[in-house]
Amino acid sequence: MRWEDVNTQTCSIAKATSVFGDRWTLLIVRQIFLGLRRFSDIQKSLGITKHRLTDRLNRLIEEDLVFKHLYDEKYNRFEYRLTEKGLDLYPVLITLTQWGDKWMCDSDGVPVEYVHTECGEVAHPRLSCSCCGKPLDLSNLTLKAGxxxxxxxxxxxxxxxxxxxxxxxxxxxxxxxxx
Amino acid sequence: MRWEDVNTQTCSIAKATSVFGDRWTLLIVRQIFLGLRRFSDIQKSLGITKHRLTDRLNRLIEEDLVFKHLYDEKYNRFEYRLTEKGLDLYPVLITLTQWGDKWMCDSDGVPVEYVHTECGEVAHPRLSCSCCGKPLDLSNLTLKAGxxxxxxxxxxxxxxxxxxxxxxxxxxxxxxxxx
DNA sequence: TATTATAGTTCCATTATGGAACTTAATTAT
DNA sequence: ATAATTAAGTTCCATAATGGAACTATAATA
Known part of the structure; x- marks a missing residue:
């Protein structure tokens, strides 16, 4: 199967992967999340080549995860910002971060912590059931054809x-x- | 920056991405999660070429997300199964699925639903604070250098x-x- | 007037991926 | 007994994706 056809699969992970199943896209989204919004900042901070970044940003704009915001009229300069669809990736980034924190971390410890402003504590976000509120894990989830x-x-x-x-x-x- | 150097970044997402930031790896993990464990089943169900699948499975074994389990001694046939490190990706797969369900779904509706066996209901897993248990979203999380x-x-x-x-x-x- | 900064684009070499054919070893069908 | 089949790969080659360096354009600054 060609990569272009992956999003024809009846699977939300396949469809999501068709957007950021490449080397850089998710890292670009992460940079924007962490506050790097300008082309050159993203480019230098990731060490990605310029034409590849251009390419990926255009794809993200096409897919409506990112939009361009004019921040300097004289220069005609734009910032890249996340749309609602893009911002909605934060649970994915958080769960990925936690996996990386647990399994791929070096001896210095985790790079970033998340503070829950309501309770003021460093949070280790957990998945819980939207219905009863109890924590979810593999052992108490079963799949059902939708x-x-x-x-x-x-x-x-x-x-x-x-x-x-x-x-x-x-x-x-x-x-x-x-x- | 070369892709091989991405995992030198001080970022758990970068380190995670260095393992499955390619076209197929996360989809392979998904197949194993959903119960497809044999080489040929994974290969046919994904439409991936055999040598690419060989390559990705070996990488997953190297990174200790997957191990081979002998299921037929005569034939010397193996199943591919997830290790604890691999199984620990389920929150990532669930949050990705939810994003895809919300933003990339076709008109037929979501492909798979998750049932919480404790309460018996279809669950839409949410992130909650490990400390106070309240639901987390972008508006009540702040970042802190770790x-x-x-x-x-x-x-x-x-x-x-x-x-x-x-x-x-x-x-x-x-x-x-x-x- | 020359240099710098931002945001790209173009060209080319290197890597990654896809498709098809080939391999090996045991199994089943004719 | 021989031929075809299945699972799990491997090999070869063409095409697609990526990386590096140089080039462009526009306004600002030294």
Missing amino acids: PGVLAKCCRGVMSDEDQMLYGRIMDAEAKADKQ | PGVLAKCCRGVMSDEDQMLYGRIMDAEAKADKQ
């Missing part, structure tokens, strides 16, 4: 790839229902 | 890139302290 898969299944338009992936989730559900 | 940055700063061994990135976080903190 409407997006079921609809395609009924219409008989699932690709072989999607069938391989979701077949067993639907099988597991069917089994669980019988018991 | 020990990893402070130590390097004191020793004077921060790269120019890292200084550009963390300089303003430390400045912002210094300002906040004065007030």
Whole structure:
């Protein structure tokens, strides 16, 4: 499968990956999150080549994660800022950071900490259930085929790839229902 | 900067990205999470070429996210399974999934839902503070330079890139302290 | 008038990736 | 007994993505 076709997969991770499944895009988003908004700041701080950065920023603008904001009319200079869609990546960045903090950190300790302004403490954000509020982990989550898969299944338009992936989730559900 | 040098950055996202900042690695991890453990299943379900998959799996094994498990002695066949380090990526996959569900979904709806077995409901996992338990979002989180940055700063061994990135976080903190 | 800063673009060499064919070893079908 | 099949790769080659360095444009500054 060509990379351009990855976002045709019936999978939100595949669709997300089609936007930042490359070497730099997520790091660019991180820089903007951390306050680096100008082309040259992002470029120097990442050590990315200029034309690659141009390319990636344009892609982020196309995908509506980033927009250009004129900050100097005389110079015609722009800042790159995150849209709502871009800002909405913060849980991804936080969970990724935590994984990196735990598994890839050097002996000096974690580079950045997050302070929860309401309670004033350094927070180690956890996932919790939107319904009952209890903490979630692998052991108390099960998968269920959602409407997006079921609809395609009924219409008989699932690709072989999607069938391989979701077949067993639907099988597991069917089994669980019988018991 | 060459890609091989990205993991030298003092940033957990950079270090994490150095492992799966490519086109396929995170999708491979997702397949294993969803239950596809055999080489050929992963290969066919993703449409990735065999030598690329070989390459990425070996990298994941090197980085200790995946290990091989002999499931057929006669054939000498292996399954690929996630280690603790690999399993620990589930919050990343969940937050990524949610972002994709919200922003990149087609009209059929979300492909997969997560059921919280304790309360029995479909959960939309949220980040909450490990200290007070309240939900976290961008508006109530602030950044703080952690020990990893402070130590390097004191020793004077921060790269120019890292200084550009963390300089303003430390400045912002210094300002906040004065007030 | 020469130099610097910001934000790019162009050209070319190096790497990464995709596609197809080939390999090996055990299994099943004819 | 022979041929075809399956799983898990490997090898070869063409195409696509990336990195490095040099070049452009415009306004400001020395």
